[in-house]
Amino acid sequence: MVLLDLLGRRWSLRILWELRGEPLTSRALRAACDEASPTVLQARLSELREAGLVELVPAGGYRLTEMGRELHETFLPLHRFAERWSKAL
Amino acid sequence: MVLLDLLGRRWSLRILWELRGEPLTSRALRAACDEASPTVLQARLSELREAGLVELVPAGGYRLTEMGRELHETFLPLHRFAERWSKAL
DNA sequence: TCCCGTGCTACAATAATAGTAGCACGATGC
């Protein structure tokens, strides 16, 4: 599971999650993940772009690729689970 | 998404993945994740236990709780995605 | 008693991340 190594890094899942809707600029992403440093954000974005999950459109910011969107679909049930989980805790 | 903070740590996803089948002892888990140090494995196991996703049965090693198993179900499509993804890369 | 496997921890060295500040570039308006 090479994918787990990529996703199992700080802010990787979070970035994919934040980009689920509208594309976000670099600054907007920094605002959305307001505890992450720009250093690691840029590092993750580079990795995710290299992995073909995220792309940078010149005049629109970062967004998920087709593949990245599929990955997000995969995570949709996670949202519902997270709600039940936080209640059970 | 507090859950993302927990899962977005090194080896968290990997541990859940390795425990998907038979329960594993502490040593077996160290063997399965042969690049992880016991320090961080114990740290993650403590966090996952505190989160009610993993439990330690006295004479059988670590295994997923009912909640943890639900989380794993959530991740099942990820496996199929990972295969397509690695081919597309 | 001795040996073995278990869960777990101490310690120093290394890598990853946080926090702050700033760069270069292009578009826009004066």
Add this chain to the structure above:
DNA sequence: GCATCGTGCTACTATTATTGTAGCACGGGA
């Protein structure tokens, strides 16, 4: 022209997380 703004991105040090190695205490057999 040129000042201003937002963009993506980076340098730098301080702090935290992780690694790598070794070892502890406990319990269950032989």
